[in-house]
Amino acid sequence: MKAIVVREFGGPEVLNLAEIPTPSPAAGQVLVRIHAAGVNPYDTYMRNGTYAIKPALPYTPGSDGAGVVAAVGDGVKTVKPGDRVYLAKTLTGAYAEYALTLESQVHPLPEKVSYAQGAGVWVPYGTAYHALSHCTRARAGEKVLIHGASGGVGIAAVQIARANGMVVFGTAGTEKGLELVKRQGADHVFNHTEPDYLEKIMQASGGQGVDLILEMLANVNLGNDLKLLAFGGRVVVIGSRGEVTIAPRELMMRRAAILAFVLWSATEAEENEIHAAIHAGLTNGTLRPIVGQEMPLAEAARAHQEIMQAGAFGKIVLVP
Ligand code: NAP
Numbered sequence: 001m002k003a004i005v006v007r008e009f010g011g012p013e014v015l016n017l018a019e020i021p022t023p024s025p026a027a028g029q030v031l032v033r034i035h036a037a038g039v040n041p042y043d044t045y046m047r048n049g050t051y052a053i054k055p056a057l058p059y060t061p062g063s064d065g066a067g068v069v070a071a072v073g074d075g076v077k078t079v080k081p082g083d084r085v086y087l088a089k090t091l092t093g094a095y096a097e098y099a100l101t102l103e104s105q106v107h108p109l110p111e112k113v114s115y116a117q118g119a120g121v122w123v124p125y126g127t128a129y130h131a132l133s134h135c136t137r138a139r140a141g142e143k144v145l146i147h148g149a150s151g152g153v154g155i156a157a158v159q160i161a162r163a164n165g166m167v168v169f170g171t172a173g174t175e176k177g178l179e180l181v182k183r184q185g186a187d188h189v190f191n192h193t194e195p196d197y198l199e200k201i202m203q204a205s206g207g208q209g210v211d212l213i214l215e216m217l218a219n220v221n222l223g224n225d226l227k228l229l230a231f232g233g234r235v236v237v238i239g240s241r242g243e244v245t246i247a248p249r250e251l252m253m254r255r256a257a258i259l260a261f262v263l264w265s266a267t268e269a270e271e272n273e274i275h276a277a278i279h280a281g282l283t284n285g286t287l288r289p290i291v292g293q294e295m296p297l298a299e300a301a302r303a304h305q306e307i308m309q310a311g312a313f314g315k316i317v318l319v320p
Helices: 041-049 121-134 153-162 175-183 195-205 220-229 247-254 268-284 297-307
Strands: 002-006 015-019 031-037 064-072 083-086 096-101 106-108 141-149 168-173 186-193 210-216 227-237 257-260 291-296 315-319
Touching: 002 247, 002 297, 015 297, 031 121, 031 297, 064 096, 083 121, 106 268, 121 153, 121 210, 121 268, 141 153, 141 220, 153 168, 153 175, 153 210, 153 268, 168 175, 168 195, 175 186, 186 195, 195 220, 210 220, 210 315, 220 227, 220 247, 227 247, 291 297, 297 315
Parallel strands: 141 168, 141 210, 168 186, 210 227, 227 257, 291 315
Antiparallel strands: 002 015, 031 064, 031 096, 031 315, 064 083, 083 106
16 A cells, blocks of 8 residues: 655654555454545654654654545444545554544444545544533633634634634634635634734723633744633643743632643543534534545645644645
8 A cells, every 4th residue: 555654853844655465454453545635834843843642664654644444453333345444543554545443433324425535534523522511611601712713723613612602712823724714604703823813802802801722832822822711711631842931820819720631641531422422513514624624645744834824714734
């Protein structure tokens, strides 16, 4: 099969298309023919060798994908060859024509959801759900600022927050991104490249501040986020690419909290809940993954460059 193989850590140029043996499923494993693989920012940190999880070399990247079950190992009961599935983690990597998974890592993909959309499910929707539900226990009626709403996690969070009755404030850095965020259900949108956008957020909150902030770039925004919080507010750090200075008194005055997580630390019970919520949302249409760009698998290096650039528009997906 064709697969992207990383033989040394480094820049996007270490992502090379190679011919490698197609794996076969052992007991409890599933082989999936991949129709689309999702590209996430962490794939780039891992490729650089700077991420908390450092895979053994050589490796094939990708935890997110969608396709059709090609074969199952002994004892697999929940899926059969021919089933449409999305992947949430794999054993061999999703940037490939086939991926081997555990039975627990494949989940049904409803007919009306395309494979490209299915490739944008696990990390984006899992993260958004984990942030809103497990981490911050967001409630209907709360004002939620999604700071970085135009990308994979942001769009997922807008849709989930809106479907659950929250008042959604979303930011993006381009007009196209702002329109997308608005179309997905945000009540208020703001351009995070404008110098006065923080004042505009405060005004739109009626001067009270927001109850919750989902922060995609904490190293840039965390200090200012604290000043935007209402009394009892919470910020959850989802993304950060460096260090930041904060004034703890901003928290004390508001009895506010900074929370943070990585999706990898979700428990099995939390993961089960996430997949149940995703299944319901994909089926009833409240969750609609947005695919901004599909690229051939061979262009994985370009995908890694583009995901790190400004101007996000939903997901970038690789097609083997
Ligand atoms: P993405 O699709 O590349 O989107 C990045 C988002 O950040 C876009 O909405 C982008 O907006 C926005 N952004 C850029 N500059 C910003 C600024 N100054 N202030 C606020 N937002 C800004 O990435 P993603 O998949 O949504 O992931 C977002 C972040 O969360 C990444 O850092 C990722 O590594 C992290 N993450 C963490 C977890 C976890 O488990 N904790 C899970 C998934 C993702 P424009 O491009 O429109 O400017």
